[in-house]
Amino acid sequence: MSLHDLAATILARRGADPDTSWTAKLLSKGPEKCAEKFGEEAVEAIIEAVKGDREKLASEAADALYHLLVMCAARDVTLDDIEAELARREGRSGLAEKAARPR
Numbered sequence: 001m002s003l004h005d006l007a008a009t010i011l012a013r014r015g016a017d018p019d020t021s022w023t024a025k026l027l028s029k030g031p032e033k034c035a036e037k038f039g040e041e042a043v044e045a046i047i048e049a050v051k052g053d054r055e056k057l058a059s060e061a062a063d064a065l066y067h068l069l070v071m072c073a074a075r076d077v078t079l080d081d082i083e084a085e086l087a088r089r090e091g092r093s094g095l096a097e098k099a100a101r102p103r
């Protein structure tokens, strides 16, 4: 499944029945709970990255990406918004961006 399809599914789950959808259940608990859940999933991915099991890292990374998109949806930030920001940064090295920051 592409990130775009996943983001569309998440948006479509807004207002769905929390008894039949994990996404709807999480969104109904509010942005703070969504953020907490993303934090848990991110930590789980970090643990697998440190351990070095590629299969488990891919699985935890998928959980983290899904929960990142749910957290953003809870604050009305869409994948299009995120991609627009990424596009703005395209072609500018992170090193150049860091060097241009006011000190």
Ligand SMILES: N=c1c2ncn([C@@H]3O[C@H](COP(=O)(O)OP(=O)(O)OP(=O)(O)O)[C@@H](O)[C@H]3O)c2ncn1[C@@H]1O[C@H](COP(=O)(O)O)[C@@H](O)[C@H]1O
Residues within 6 Å of the ligand: 001, 006, 009, 013, 020, 021, 022, 023, 024, 062, 063, 066
């Ligand atoms: N990608 C995901 C996805 N990744 C993780 N999860 C769910 O996220 C939940 C939290 O994971 P945990 O391992 O932390 O579960 P847990 O320990 O029981 O959580 P707690 O209750 O203890 O907080 C689990 O129920 C997972 O199944 C997901 N749920 C949904 N999706 C996608 O979203 C679509 C819509 O799902 P629904 O909204 O449920 O219809 C699905 O078809 C998938 O494509």
